[in-house]
Every structure is written in C-alpha cells, then in structure tokens.
Amino acid sequence: MHPRGRTRLTALSVTLLAGGLLTATPAEALSGGTVVPVGTHPFLARIATPTKACSGALVDPSWILTSATCLPATDSGAPVEAATVAVGDVDVSTGAGFTAKLTKVVRRTDRDVVLAKLDKPATGVPQIPLGTTAPQAGETLQVAGFGRTTTEWVPARPRVASFTVSGVNGSTVSVSSANGTDACKGDAGGPAFRVSGGTAQLVALSSTSWQHGCLDVTETRQGGTETRVDDLGDWIRKQIVPTPVSCPAGAPIWAARADGSLWRYVHLGPADGAVSWTQASAPDGSGWTGRVLAGKDGVIWDIHRHNSAGDPYPDGTLKRWVYSTGSGLGGGGQVGSGWDRYLTNEYKNRITVDEKNRIFMIDDQGRLKYYLWDDATGWWVNGAGDVLDTGWSRFDSITAAGDGVLYARKPGGELFRFKYDFAASAWTQRDKPAGAGWQMFSEIFSPGGDILYGRGSTGTSPFDGQTGPVLRWYRYSDNTDTWAPSGPDQMGVTIGSGWNTEIHVTAAPDSCRLSG
Template structure:
C-alpha cells in the first residue's frame, strides 16, 4: 500500500495575506529554525528545543547564537511586518516553551490571545507554521491545517487531522501555534512540540501522522511575569553631575548629537562638541552602564577645526546605506560645509568639503539650518534640507558621487504653503504615518502657536496634511523656548511620536498621531520628565539608542555649562524573574528545522534527466555530498529549463584519470547543478576536484551572484570567490601539482567545493 503524501502541518493549505499576523518565524543563526507566536508586542512564545542540540543546556539570557524573528509577514518573501533580532530568552522549567524578547516592540501587529481553558478531546483546532511541506523544504508562506485534539494530559495534548485530512507537523514547525478559533478570533492553546513527520519532505511517506503539542492555557501567569511591558511613566536610567564619558559639559556652548559611529544601523553613540573651542568627543555606553570616549580631540575632527562658535553637526546617510554613519559639519554664515566618514580605528576623513556652501545653497547666513531628510520615501535619510528661517528660503539636496544637486528650491516662498518668514521657524523630519520612514516634515513656530506637517507628493511638490495656528495635540506652542523632536515612544524603531518640551518651563509632552490628522497626548508633565526638571532655559534633550537595540526610545538630557547629564526612558515594572537553566530532550520526533539536506527530495526541476530523487542518498551515489542548507539553493538537473532568464548554477568537477565521475553527464563532461529559490539561499556540500563554477544568468540582468567557498586539498586553506551571475570562475587545476611557487597558485591545486551562498 502506498501512503498518501501529507501536506505537513497544513492540510488546509496556504494562509491568506493579513491572517494571523502573530505567527512568527524564528531563525537561530543557520543552525535551527522554528515557528512561534507573538504573545505581547515585544515577546514571542516558541519551543525551547529550538535553541539547543541534544545535551545542550539553555539558560535565561542572551541567546548563544544570533537569532532573528520575522512576524506579521504571512508571505516571508514580502516586505510587511517586522524582522527583529532577539535580545533575551527565558525557558519554562517544565515544558518545551520559551519566551523570546525582541529587540524592539512589534507595534501594529496584534498579539495572539492566550486561551484560558485546556482543549478537550475532539475539539476542532488549527495548526499554523512555517515548516516543511510534502514538497517544499523552506516554504515562504505560512500554512495552516484543521486538526482535532486527541488525548489531553496535564502539560500536553495530541492532535490528528480533521475528518478527511492528512496532516503532520514537519521540521520547522516546532513552536507552531495550535489555535482554537471562533470566526475571525483565534486563541492560543498549545505549541507544536513533536511529530512522526509522516509524509513530510525528507521523511518516510508512511510515517506517523498528526502531532503533539505543549499546553499553554495555564501559562498566563508565567507569561505576564516575564513578558513585562513599559509603563506610561518615565524614570532615570543614568545621570551625572560631572558630564559623561570624560566630556565635562562645563560650557554653555556644548551640544550633543546621536550618531552611528560603527555603521551598525544604531544611533548608540553620542557626539559631544563645543563650537568655537575645537573640542569634540564621541562616547559609547559600556555593558556596565558607564560611558567611555571612542574619540576625543581638542583640534576638531577629521580636519574640520570647530574653531567657530557657529559650527554645527548633524548625522547623515551620505552613501544611501540606510545608516546615519556620516557627519555633516557646517558653519552658518561662514559658507563652510564638510562631510566626514569614520575610517579605520578612531580616524575620520572628509568625503566632501566646501567653503562656498553646498549644492548651490550658499550658507551665507548665521540663521541657516540643515537637517537630514527622507525625500524619496526610501527609509533613508540621504537628502539634506537647508533652510533660512525668516526669509522663506529652502532647498533640498540629493547626493550623487561627490556632488549635491537640488531636487527642490525656493528662494523666498517657503515650502508646501508654509512661508518660513519668521526667524523662529524650525523644521524636523518625522514619521507621520508609522511607516518607519522620516518622510514628512514638521514645521513649527515657537511662541507663534503655528505647527504644520508636510508630505512630499508628486515631483517636487509638498502638501500640508496638518496645519494649525493653535499648537498641536493640546500643546499650545506659546513659548519661544518650545522645542520639538521626533521620538520612538513605543520602542518600535519608528520615530512616529512627537516630544515637545519647554526648557525653563518644566513642561514635556509626548504626542501620538491618531485617526485622520489628530494628535493626542500619551504623556504630559509640568514637572519635567523622568526626574529631570527642565527648569533651566538652556536644558536640551535628544532621542538616542541607549540600549543599542535599533530604537531611539531613550532621552539624553543635558544642561550645558552645569555639567549635568541624564538618561531617561519609559519605566518598566519591577522584574521578578529568576533565571532558569534547562536541558531540552531532543528526540527522534523533534520538529525543529536543523537544516540537514533532505534524505529524499523529489521536485519539479528534473529536466530531461529522468531522475526522480534529488536528496542526499542520490548525491552520494553520484560521488558528492549534500550536507545542509536553508532551502534557498537546491540540487537540480543541469537540463532544468530556465525561468524568466534564470537558469542553473553549474559546478564542473575536473575529470581525473582513473577517478570516478561526479554528478551527471553534461556538455561532454560532468556537472552538478543548482537552482536558486531564495535571495538568502545557502547550501553546504562537498564536491571534489571542482574546476569551474558558472553563474545562472541566461539573459541580461537576470540571475544571482553567489559566493563559492572551496578548500585546498593539500594545505587545508579555505578561500571564497564571487561568481557573478553572467560569469564563471575557475578553481583548482588538477593537471598540475600544488606548488606554491607556481604562477597560478592556488588555482593549480586540487580543491573541494564546500559552500554556495547567494549574495544578490
């Protein structure tokens, strides 16, 4: 009797876009992969076994292997939802369940509701996961299947397919949520923990169907204790009366700017400078909370002397990398503009410098201001907006090569209807729509009660999406001291709130953009913020990434001339979590995806070969090894037809006298060929005597660039070559000896291919 192939954990098939956005894909480096469920904005519940191999213990704390979670993305190849690093894990003592803390809060994705009652035998349930199917190693789309609860124990229960179904949990489905549904409402009652994997890709077709799950209906108290959420109040995280990181803040001219010094994508360094004195520091936070300088100078920075009291610094994305890892230094009224990049060690060098303004903007007024801005809605602050309050002058510059050119210019008409005719006018970039892009402009007039928000439209046009002559969100803007910054109140990585404060007036508000063009206060105080009193007119604050998580959700407050520095952020409830160490049992029914190449792998890319199986057993029969991968590159026939101009990557082993042939006959020799199925695909293997690797492009612009890593058989040294999509690269020349003095070394040595990895 031939068993019917199962549809893995999804007898019901692919899940529609926008459904069950709380289901998460968990990737533990390139060693393990699982499914999980978002149970609060910053916490995912999944299987503890996802983080361990047999015999390994798991302890509360940072994961041993860098881990990412994708959530809110039914189709993993799409761009919705969030992809976030994991900063902390906490396993349950007695169950295969672990709480995973994300680096940022996945605001906008609704967490799953936790069921309060255990399933009962016969209950109709659904199982949803990103694991293997009968045909797919690494499905891009979430799948789900209707199942029925089986026997229910104190901490677990079994499940089988609903009537007429054929369902198994497969590798990658560990931690997959088991849901009780009622119409559009779903509640979490279990996490998939094991299965016979019958019919799953790489498993026996006649294996046991169904699966086992860990109960979670009685874990609500544990989850609430661990998965704490920030309160609406603010508290002090750090403070000093003697400056910070060796910088004394002993001068009224002192300024601070958040900066991505390491190119990490995080604004977790502070640039501290004193215009007119040449003093500049860059400081970072240590693990113990102290700050140390990574750069300090009394002669300026990168050749810019900082000798003028008008000098100002802003962070900027000069290369379009999405990182604010360059500094713009400019002298309003002095026509000087430089851009610096961080080089080796603590060096900085100029990539642009001018004494005649920038991009046609002359910087000839002491009133001139510069901000970085996302003009193209790209998520990159790679344009500069320059304006001269009181005159109506504004210009937006695009960087290309070593030049800046205007994409918007107004000599005296302001921008988008806002006239910029008052010397008090100020402009900041803002994420008005919660898109993660600072592609709107807030223009405001302290003391004049005026506030506008502009959206960039077609061409170089702007339109107001908000305008008011009575302040914003209840904040009146009646004082000339008022300041506004964009702020990540939700710790989501998005600067989609506005923080308004009145130095010398002790006032601080945080506004949230609501329905339409409304704003409401989520925080307001007339006694400062987080213990900092804001009672001096010279008080200033900036948002920065205090914990190096990718979100500017903390505030650096300082009082120049008085040496006072302070870090404030939203308060967390008291933590009552006791660290836990467990050793998960990894049995033969484990459904953690461990990326082992499938033993049996039938697929649709057999071409004219007539070969039915493309798994590890068949590879061994053809004298090479397939070891592991993520399903993004798979072994296929060299005769597989091109699709949309993309063919196969061809690996040609050298034919050595007296040695066995490797792969399949192709073009008069033999070859082993691979199909790219995913942009981040990789496969680890061993193909001996590799001579040439050929790209997969079959028409201009199509195909993939890959890195091919080989090992020298004689020396054991590894090297990697980039194989461009429309090129080929040669490796070991097996007809000569491996002589280091040979002009072609190491191409004259026998080499074994170890890995192929897609880079673009």
C-alpha cells in the first residue's frame, strides 16, 4: 500500500512542454540534489506523450522500465497514447539523446511497474543492470528523473539526489532525504539505484511522494515511496527474450501427393530451422486426394474426396486415422459428413488443427468454429461445433500454432495472430499484426510452438543451390514481437526444396511447445 496522503508522481503537463517554459536559473535535482553530469547515467529515460512526460530506465537496448501510471496500455498492449522515449545524454533544450517510439507495454499486475518496448534498439547506449538484493533500511539510494525541480517546470537535463531507505514493505520501499528533497511531478518511473563498485544497480522506481520542495507545491511533509524491481529479473527476461521452444521428437510432416499417395517425413530441426530430415522411403497409403490435416498423438484427419465407383465414401466425409510407429496408419472410420466445402480452392486453407486436436474452421457465414474430439468417449464433444467468433470471411487462410493460437492471413498477405483461452472462454489476443507478404505461400502449416512452415514460394535449394520451389521455416516470439533470424534472402529460413506438387502438406500440431 502507498502511504496515505502521498501523491502519485503524475507527469508534467503537455501544456508546459509545448509552452517551452524553461528558465535560465540553474536547476537543482528533483526538489534538490544535482544535475546529472553529461556522460554519466545514460540509462536515464525521458518518456513523453501528447499529454504528459515522466521518467524511466533503459534495462535492455529495446526495453525500458517505468511506472504503470506513466504508461497505461490498451487491451492489445499498445500505449494508450502515442509515446516516445529519449535515452543517453538527453537534453530537452537541444534535442540531444537517442529517441524512439514506444510500441508495446507489459504491465505487472502486483505493483506500479511496466516494461515498454522501443520500436528500434538504443544501440550503443549503456543499460542499467538490475540489482539482485532488496534495499535495506538505512541504505543510501540514488534517485533520478526528469521531473520538475524547485525552480523549473521542465528541466533540460535529469537530476539525481541521495535518499535513505527508511523501510521495506513487500513490493515497496519508503525513502527520505536528510535535506527534505522529494521526487516531483515528471519523476514517476525514474530509477532508484545503488552504486556498488562504481556500478549503478537498479532496485526500484519512483511511485509516490509528498513532493516537498517541488515548484508550486506547499506541502510540508516529506518522503516518498519507490516500487521494488530488484526481484523482477525472471519476469523481465521472460518478456524481453524469446520464449524457449521444445520439439523433443522433431516434427512429423505429412505430404499428400497428386497421385493420392501419403508420405511421412520428420523435420529434425523445427525449433531452430535446421536443415535436417528423416526421409520417407515409401508411402503410408493411397487414395489421399482430399484434404489432409494432422492432429495430436498421431491422429490424421481426412476430409475425403470420392475416388472411384468402388469407393463407398462421398466427397466431404470426415475420416479419422491414427499413426503409430511400427504399425503405420490404422482406423479410418467415418466420424463426420458434409465437410466438402474444405475440398474447394476457396476454403481449403480455412481449416486447421491445434495441439489439443481442436479442428478450427471458417464456415460459409464467416464464423470461426471449432470441433473437439473426446478421446475418452471416442466422439465429438459437440457434434454441431462451437462458434468462437464472427467476421472471419476477411481471412483466406488460418493456421493453428499452439493451444488456441491462430495465425490468420488476409488475401493481401497481411498476417495476424490470435489466442483464445478456452479455460476463461475469452480471447487474450485479437488481430495482432504479425507480418506481411504471406500471400506468396500456397499453404501455411505449423508443428506448434509459434513455428510456421510456408510452401509454394521460390528460392534457393539448401541442397543443390538451384532456384525453384522451396519450403520455408519461421518462428514468431509473441512476447518480443520478433521473428527468428531469417536467411540471407530475408524470407525465412529455407529448409527444403520441391514441395510444390503436393495436394496438401500438414505437420503434427503437438510436435513443439513453448517451454518458458
């Protein structure tokens, strides 16, 4: 809890920023202290939106830590207002410093802290490392920020002052200054750091203060509250480093060829896009001229296409097969009918299967539906399917890449990521832009773990160097909004050649899982 009566360090007014009310009077840090010397503490960050400004700390070339009150976010994780950040030797009066836009905000739910992502890395600007031990009562911390001072509304340079820790209470730290210095408006999110061996270590962020001694403040009480961050190292790493993925047995990939034969390959490098395969020496069956979809635990769904006069199954019959090592494919009984829409060119890519064996589809009304198979009963949980959403006719392809994770492509090639939480019966992500140019692929499929394969484009074979149809590998990290390193043509990693004569290619969707 914040001490009752202390004021949150809400940011400087945009009116003051626009008015340029800078004074020639030498400024003091916060409501006291000193101006940060040029060349020291380049990790100090100044954050500005159209309505306010506040402070923060650069903890990674692409990420800053600041106060949640400084940067509220929308449900999609974007800043509520357009926001920019300046780091390095920032000087408001000259425009000095490295500047970038802030594109993503990750909120801590248990304290006044957010991580914010820069749209370009602050390469060459030193970051501040995180302290690994909690502040102790009686310890001296340095508190810095770009907030107002005793004499200035908008100081040109950041200020720093010494504070003494008077108490530590869970996620907060109480601080005070012997000479009555306090943090002021605009210092919200500014770093509180200890200096050990000449190195600054971030342990907290400014949150609330009596603002004693600040310009236009008459409060006589003193002291402030900092929000601890020394114990957030693991959380920060999970946000700024791509989540690890595990594919313990590789990714089985099934290819249905134009002659109706079905072939099983295993990509041995799905986690990192390595060109390593187990090749098939013979097909696993014939008559696979319909729509093939791999499921979990070796399940293969066949939207059957009628083959001959002796074939008892009409177009659109859904059949369920199971593959086991050593025995091959078994089963093949009918488990549905009327699925012939997904044999057409218009709908063939509007159906996919996730790692839980949910079959997702876009129907003729533009609804996103799913069907879930119950292994215990040997039948569908709901034979009519469940509607998750509407308005999906705008997409010409969907690909499941995890538990409830869907990548949806528009005809123009724009790709969007969605995630549905089935336990909460709610979307946790909708329409998140994930790239463009995906119209070059005739088919996009996934082994899970936010890994995508695309076939149907042209490139250089990794085997003989010839130009022709290739299979490309991609891996997206949702937490960092980045794709895995791509090949020299910047078009994903080419992991195979050919793959252009197949009717359909599909990967077992439970092959890879996020492990972070």
